[in-house]
Amino acid sequence: MKLPLVYYPDPRLNEPSKKVGEFSGVQKLCSDLIDTMEAENGVGISAAQVGEPFRLAIIHKDADKSLDGHLAIINPKIFSASRELEEGEEGCLSIPGVFGQVLRHKKIKVRFTGLDGQEQKIKATGLFARVLQHEFDHMDGILFIARASKITKGEKNLDAMKL
Numbered sequence: 001m002k003l004p005l006v007y008y009p010d011p012r013l014n015e016p017s018k019k020v021g022e023f024s025g026v027q028k029l030c031s032d033l034i035d036t037m038e039a040e041n042g043v044g045i046s047a048a049q050v051g052e053p054f055r056l057a058i059i060h061k062d063a064d065k066s067l068d069g070h071l072a073i074i075n076p077k078i079f080s081a082s083r084e085l086e087e088g089e090e091g092c093l094s095i096p097g098v099f100g101q102v103l104r105h106k107k108i109k110v111r112f113t114g115l116d117g118q119e120q121k122i123k124a125t126g127l128f129a130r131v132l133q134h135e136f137d138h139m140d141g142i143l144f145i146a147r148a149s150k151i152t153k154g155e156k157n158l159d160a161m162k163l
């Protein structure tokens with residue numbers, strides 16, 4: 001079921017999310033987040049963007065060729081990040097029509113809990129690393145516009161990625 005998005009400048013977008021402790025209900029929330037992400041043509045979405053303040057995000061399978069389905073990420077922690085940064089364009093489902101250039105770590109290693117409750121570790125580079133860092137920022141109540149330079153508004157960037 002597609003859920004209504006929380007839009008900037010709603011103050012809920014600036015609140016840090018809580019760790020997921022109880023996994024009952026997570027399956028349903030993930031399924032609703034996937035429906036919402038797909039309906040909005042997003043590359044990723046975090047629970048905070050639908051008003052559920054939990055450290056949970058969905059990454060679209062198109063974010064990386066290693067993914068064979070949309071990836072649910074619960075309670076993530078970056079345990080290693082490259083010193084090398086990379087600039088790239090980002091948009092956000094919660095801030096429609098606004099885009100900007102954001103510096104992100106080029107490579108990261110992440111530990112998280114999957115939907116099955118098992119801990120997993122992944123390496124991510126490029127777009128995948130960018131999407132993850134954008135969603136983890138949502139979990140900390142940070143929006144990309146706080147990090148972005150060259151912010152543009154309007155319709156011309158509609159093909160840029162929304163996270």
Ligand SMILES: [Zn+2]
Nearest residue numbers: 092093094163
């Ligand atoms: Zn976003």
